[in-house]
Amino acid sequence: MRLTVIGTGYVGLVHATCMADMGHTVLGIDLDALRIESLARGRAPFYEPGLCETLQRTLESGHLRFTTSLAEAARFARIHFVCVGTPQRPDSNAADLRFVDAVIDDLAPYLRELRGWCLVVGKSTVPVGTAARLGDRLGRIAPQAEIAWNPEFLREGFAMQDTLRPERLVVGVVSSRADETLREIYAPMLRAGTPFISTDLPTAELVKLAANSFLATKISFINAMAELCDAMGADVMTLAEAIGRDPRIGRPFLQPGLGFGGSCLPKDIRALVARAEEVGLGESVAFLRQIDEINTRQRRRAIALARELVGGSFSGRKVAVLGAAFKPGSDDVRDSPALAVAAAIHGKGAWVRVHDPEATDNARADFPGLQFTLDVPKACEDADVVLHLTAWPEYGEIDPTGLAAVVRRPVILDARHTLDAARWRSSGWTFRAFGRPCPGGLAGGDSSEG
Template sequence: MSDAALPRLTVIGTGYLGATHAICMASLGYEVVGLDVDANKIKKLQSGEVPFFEPGLPELLAKTMESGRLRFTTSYEEAAAHGDVHFICVGTPQQPGSDACDLTYVDAAVRGLAAHLTRRCLVVGKSTVPVGTSARLSDMLRELAPAGDEVELAWNPEFLREGFAVDDTLRPDRLVFGVASDWARDRLHEAFRPILDLGTPTVVTDLPTAELVKVAANSFLATKISYINAMAEICEATGADVRDLAKALAYDDRIGGRFLQPGLGFGGGCLPKDIRAFAHRAEEIGVGQAVSFLREVDAINRRRRSRTIDLVRELLGGQLDGKRIACLGAAFKPNSDDIRDAPALDVARTMHGLGANVRVYDPAALDNARRAYPELRYGTSALDVAQDADVVVLLTEWAEFREIQPSALAQVVRNRRIVDGRHALDAEAWRAEGWEYRALGSP
């Protein structure tokens, strides 16, 4: 297919999902306009700056801006005039004071775009929404768009892993197209042609199923993580070793080793809010009992944070007040600057509240952490925050933390005590250097 035959794309919302999608699609040869109502985000992107940390994306942004295939705007009118296929990529956070999903930004994006849709086009939701949202948005588009029934809605859930988003966009493990017509299916095929040409598995389904795929996947992954952490609680009570238990389970092909890593648990902007919103929506439609287990999955995950603090307290003889604690990590996972529902910062903030002298270092998330938690103290490196520490706590498993030499860290701390909240370190190597080493679920 020639470039001239490719549909022109718009991406509404230039946060993590939207900016990544816009940049990657432009790199595949599409003419793309990215839209956001936040003029500061647009200004940064227009100047070639990615407003968040994601490996490989800044280089790709520079390349696509230079090619002329990518531009950014705050004008819905400009976006509507450009696009044949419009992707909705705005955030769907948890509602304040509720487990429900906040659809304010999705509704605003669809309304803002619809008013300017004067010809046949496809609007594609990528945001994670409660099942049933697409039916309501389809009615909204028909009612508000000047083109009326000529505007169709489809759903194409995203499956990005932070730190691997470029590869996940350009070489995904699957594509899901939720459509209501053959025309919508064909438009989506054209909008993803280079990716489909790689042989990417594709599931074409109805709109409600496509809406469910992302939350169902995240709920399964969250359940698997909480399962092994529930086993860690059993191991702590019995003297068993959860790392060996996980290793033995992973050899079973039906179970597998991925997401069977014991430790501090999950966080970020997806898994926690998605499982809560899924359970909430299930209750709304009368099938809450079917996913009631997700409430316990969430509870197990939260308990890991308090249990990590318990390990620190045990190493300090029961007293946190006045103790110097070095926290390695702030982001919810490595290769990201995302601190949304980050277990690392939750632990650091709680220990600070209990009177500890806490210092935090993270390779990418310090600016975000400082803005969110100015009451905490921050350092410039792992060795910096560990200076005269009574205990070191590994909270995010960045490669540079995994590779720290126990002997090097021993030179700066007051006491050789470490809590490995992610099972990322070699316990024997640290103990051999005279460290008291503790980890969740390990003897």
């Protein structure tokens, strides 16, 4: 089928590339001419495993190309996916819907000039009620055009497989024709057994926000348990394993650590709370405010424990930070807990050097006051403490004995609980982690200092 994808950010570029790889003929649209020029040469603007190779392959096959013209998009296809961003508004916790509104306003006049039915499919994460509002707006300008909503469930670092082999497909539609069209687009997934959930617009909008809120709740829950473990001498990793064995709970996302960041979970739970308050149901989701606060507190706890490990003051201390991306498998540094901790420690007088295998350029652009290196030993040279803040697999392969030879003091805080504590301690390191007993005292720390 012929499709357009409007917006070539993270969601849009992955969707366009994967749809083209499935055999559809896809036109990607973005207002940024420099980005379009770069994409046309096969250069992705961000790191995602498998994306660059697929982008180049689909460009060469002719199944994918790019333009800045919405007029061309309207002539090219009858199905248009909207994948623009909905960031948090600068003046509140609500979602900023300017970009999705602009797409409808700018595309609709071109659709009006065409004869025949067309479908505009939103994939952006939006508050409940947005799709219906946009549908009315679209229908007033282009009566033959229809709205549908098809939320994405991508995990950065796994986005290609999540698009091509999704766990479920959810569509919100107002007609059987829209339902049938989306089933045709996703036919390869349906033949492979992917569940297809067809519902109304409000439910489709709410699914993504509800899913992210539930995942955020699991993360903050286990981090709250880690605080209790610190106070009581218990082991949060054993606790997570034990309760995760209950099929009603499940082990995924019960991973204690520095908490969540990125462009989705933090802003999505805030947007859900803001929308609930708008309709008078703020009390129903008030617990999500606590989830957000627990998550933010993890960063303060990391700073407090690092301060304890360097003797009570950061002034003049050298701190090595392993990780800048908000999660492994990505170069995304938006709301990165690792960089928030690194920047706060730098602001308290420490000399901070950061390593990350993929996110160095983005991190340097956002935090020019920090030092960066592409070499782990260089990052740790003469360090008073090493902070493991992003769980890249290569950090688990570090030789603790070799690294001990370059630091000033062999002290490490594993804020992601992915390093082998016994291995590091047997190599002479003082090893600390939230919610885990350690020789000589508890692993916690006063979290009162920001």
